[in-house]
Amino acid sequence: MYQAINEILIRHNADQGAAEAHGIAVGMLCIEGKVDAANWLHELWADEQDLPDDDKAFMLELFERTRELLDPDASEFSFDLLLPDDDEPLSEQVDAFRCWCQGFLFGVGYIQTDAEWPGDTAEVMRDMIELTKIETEVEGEEDEDAFIEIHEYVRMAVLSVRDQFAGDKSGQMH
Structure with a gap:
């Protein structure tokens, strides 16, 4: 899935790769679960109308699948970073x-x-800002173990942000 999304983004000159595009979607969806996928596509391409229908459908499928995985009723183990x-x-x-x-930070800020x-x-936002500065010259088992831990922290932090905003919204509705 990662490679297919990345190829679409590269082919159509998006400024983001697959990971960043997914992070934007997740950030947007954590804050507002009902956000329109068109907003996301517009952030990736100023004129998403130029996208071929099959590529657009594939991107929208990723967005909607991400929305489903972030649903508070979904298993917390089904969501992961792309x-x-x-x-x-x-x-x-x-x-x-x-x-x-x-x-993710961009999507939240959007x-x-x-x-x-x-x-x-x-x-969590402060931690995410620090993680944008992470050293990418890594190798070996120790770095791999650290990466697995940080990855899991972020996965759970994202679900926490989603829950905080979902709870915040439900509290406002009463």
Whole structure:
């Protein structure tokens, strides 16, 4: 899936790769689960109308699948970051992870423009900012173990942000 998304983005001159594009989608969806996928496509391409229908459908499928995986009723184990496969070089995985975090921050900022951060989300945002500076020249088992831990932290932090904003919205509705 990662490679297919990346190829579409490259073929159509997007400024982002697959990891960053997915991070943007996840950030947007964590803050507003009902956000329109067209907003995401517009961030990736100023004129997404030029996208061939099959590529557009594939991108929309990724967005909607991500929405489903982020649904609070979905298993927390089904959501994951869209990153290169484990058999790719670790430095490539870490670089994509860094881009994913940048995308996530952008997606959150796209929807959440005021300074009100419910619960622990301000701390998570600070952590994400630090992760955009992660060293990508990595190798060896120790770095791989550290990457696995950081990846899992971010995965769970994303779900926490989603829950904080979902709870925040439901609290406002009463």
